[in-house]
Amino acid sequence: MKINRRSLALGAAALTLPGLVRAQSGTIKFGFTAALTGPFNEFGEGINRGAQIAVEECNKAGGINGRMVELAEVLDDQLVPDRAVQNLRRILDNREIVGLMCPSGSGPTLAIADMIQADGRPIINPQAQTPTIVYPNGPDKPPRPNLFSISIGNLVESEKLAAALSEFTRIGILHESTGYGVTGADLVRREIMRRKPAARVTVESYNQRAQDMTAQLVRVQRANAEAMLVIGLGADFAVIRRNMSRLNINLALFGAAGAVTVPYIEGAGDLVAGTRAVNHAAFGRRPMHGAAQKFADLYRAKFGTDRWYGPDAANPLISLAGTVGSGYDCINLLIDAIRRVNSTAAADVVRALDQTKDYEGATISRISFTSQNHVALKLEDLGTYEMLKRGDRVVLELRD
Template structure:
């Protein structure tokens, strides 16, 4: 059985592709070692550097000459939306582990999801609900900023709707291009609006650029609330002590220190044994909170796919595996239990999430604690 993957294995956004591939391989190795099926599972992975056109070319190769049976989605909404028509045309199951745009799972303007796409990512709607609720409970005015991608734009749209319903005034809204090296103009306009907090939707490397801009404009006293994707390891590496006070959406299963559940501990120990204290795990005995994002999501998506494959009698027939996923029976993985139905293909809810705040000690060490409010 073959699983296909195109993702950002090199380049500026390898922070997502590398731990994605690592974690998927762990799930596959675990499955193969279990002897659950007579056939070995193989992962075929290609690098797209988060470029949509490259992802499309890779997907044509995976679906054509490689003849894969199942697909793990790319990193990022742009590449995932780009390959979605190809995957759907072949009626292949795709497990979406990172991309957050809601139309990846459910066609725009429709209520029913694609029959073959299942999501383990923190969807824009769910994240917006969580961020909007936190912001509305703690601030009267908010400034918004996001990358100018489907992920960023739809994320801000959803957050803005939640805030408006709660009676919170959005006093500024700005965007920037992925990889921008200077966002001073956007931040200056937000500063002029004097918001009670700034909320951001984007990726970790760009978060550092924004935080550095906030420092230059003496804006660090303004609360900074960021999406899960914005709080990845590159933000900590590039912004260093400037991360202090940042409030980020994280998964409760991996909120710093020893995980509370056995399934989370098992995955953490498995990853540590295989890859050591890499930048995605962190330097400690237990993983940093960002580990609950890409690594855990990718492992969980692959694990549920493989469990459904086994429950379907080790069949590679799409409908047989879909029937098992949609059965309503729980699938246990690192971040908790997942259940799906024929009308619900997004597993992560706000119950999975907690607001965490970064703290930087006198020695420069970063620690994490639950945010107040």
């Protein structure tokens, strides 16, 4: 049989056409890589649960213009950047994936950012805080065209933390030695100095999972600090708080959003009382705004009052917003954009995300993006909480 170019082209078209048709008429597919297992899975498994709830809610309501949605590629990276890169390669090889969510932390997200920018498909960042993820050339330069963020970014968080610390003159900052910790500490220090040039800030670092922080704490103590801020994750924050108690160090204690999670409350026990922290304001307000309350109800109906939600059915943990709610919002934003443009083409969805205006999310009450602003969180979306002991429970009360 003679095979010419034309018959080859026809054959190829015949092979690809069913796929195209399937892609048009089948489910709308999303994908992401996150720390589903490993010591940081409260974040990765959290956004996975949020994404599941969003997909189920959408499908129950009839999908997007009649098409169902699906989490087609959900891979585990354990917060390891190399693994996140491998996983994303596999996800991007699946051409049916039309929207993505960034991994749980700054390290993996920074590792995949260039790759996803080159690919062009829309991606939304739920949790990673480093500003260069969205603005690789600085916050005053244009963002990556297809990468959007609803996380508590270091820039806004540092402003809120500096405001909370403004009553003190001598301040210690203890941060983990990761990109998140280093960037966060630097931004907070600069913001404190901008607000109060006479302030004295002592900055110390620690490695994640260190079991003793005496050296760091006594250095902060020797600097006569009146207050100390911890930028790190909950389990390490618990070690620091217990260590402070052993050394009889009594400073006003502040934590960044990542620090005030369940491992801190469980690990430090009664010692958490008095700790102040910055986190999403949405879950601390009463009544919660509609989308936040609806999300909390959906979560409780599906997963119950578990580790992420907390034991009090009426009052979900504040950290539920950042650990789970942000995943829910990311997928809902993608769904909303696809619905508005009635297309799954990458350029169309990115354009629709650029035009998102006052979308009511669970974690941020009004989410807006423009082509120059891809960060949704604003200062007023954050609250300063104080941890209080009520009976046998620890509660966070919104102070500011």
